Amino acid sequence: MKIGIMGLGNIAQKAYLPILNQMNEIDWIYHTRNKETLKILKSKYNWDCATSDFNIFMNSGLDAVMIHTPTSTHYQLIKLFLNRGIHVYVDKPVSESIEEVEELYALAKEKGVVLMVGFNRRYAPMYQKLKSIPGKNLLYLQKHRDNVVQDSTFALYDMMIHMVDLAVYLLDEEIVASIPHVRRDNNHLIYASLTLHTKNSSAFISINMQAGSRIETVELMSEEGHYRTENMDKLTVTQGNDxxxxxxxxxxxxxxxRGFSQIIQAFISNVEHQQTPNHLQSHQLVETLVKCKK
Structure with a gap:
């Protein structure tokens, strides 16, 4: 299988390249327009197949591509690859336009190719443990930042979407109702919350850009006990007095x-078995927050 890696910036360098360069069973080809970055990384990892020429990259016989370019470029690139029958993995979000997201999912279905979004938290071991717990009734998901000033739409699609998608993953039933709430100041996000209800459970999701600390926690309750994760690397289980x-x-x-090693393997498996995990609902729920005037 030949997979292209497009975009070699901060995210790719921190979260993906250290893993990809240990997977010798895949035929990788790397692309960035930044020739200096390409030169440095090519030397560091001893790459044979790397180019700054997009046409060479595009016509190199790709089976799939992993896109790590800025969000503003996603729509055109994904559409181009899907139309060529090339499977796509893309960093979240697919787009900040829900119309574009819906169009691309429809196109992937039409072309019979995989469109997968990099929601690594679904594959983080601590969160997979939470997923396996039966009889969930209440969930609290929080991701907070230490006094950060960011555009509201960007922050919701960049950060909040992670926790929204995680809630969609952890809930074991169809979501029947959602309640968004957002507070902004001059279009900068202060905090946001989203409540999701299923027939037998509820999830309360929040993000606070002025929390005074940087922390991510998920709490889950069921008849079996109370479970709390912190920053994806610690799980506290309380059952009775234990x-x-x-x-x-x-x-x-x-x-x-953090689930990056696992999600890369999942993408390869999805391509091999023609399976597309659908993250459309996560984008749609975030869009309710973007449009929320409260």
């Missing part, structure tokens, strides 16, 4: 803790 703490060993790689 409290148990689970943590990773000292040698567990950070990218494995």
């Amino acid at each position: 409290v148990r703490i689970e943590q990773f060993g000292d040698w567990t790689p950070t990218l494995e803790k």
Whole structure:
């Protein structure tokens, strides 16, 4: 299988390249328009197949592509690859336009190719443990920042979408109702919350850009007990009077803790089996926050 890597900026360098360069069973080809970056990375990883020429990259016999370019470029690039029958993995979000997201999912279905979004939290081991717990009734998902000033739409699609998608993943039933709430100041996001209800459970999701700290927590309650994760690497389980703490060993790689190693393997498997995980609902729910005037 030949997979192209497009965009070699900060996210690609931190979260993907350290893993990809250990996967010798895949025929990788790398592309960035930044010739200096390409030169440095080509030397660092001893790449044979890397180019700054998009036409060479595009016509190199790709089976699939992983797109790590800015969000503003996603729509045109994804559409181009899908129309050529090339499977696509893209960093979240697909687009900040819900109309474009819906169009691209429809196109992927029409062409019979995979369109997968990089929601790594679904593959993080601590969150997969939460997924396996039966009888969930209440969930609290929080991702907060230390006094950051960001455009509201960007922050919602850049950060809040992670927790929204995680809630969609953790809930075991169809979502029947949602309640958005957003507070802005001069179009800068202050905080946002989204409540999701299923027949037998509810999830409360929040993001606070002025929290005074940077932390991500998920709490889950069921008849079996109370479960709390912190920053994807610690799980506290309380059952009656018994409290148990689970943590990773000292040698567990950070990218494995955060699900990046697993999501890359999942994409390859999805391509092999022609399976598309649908993250359209997560984008649609975030769009309710973008449009929320409260």
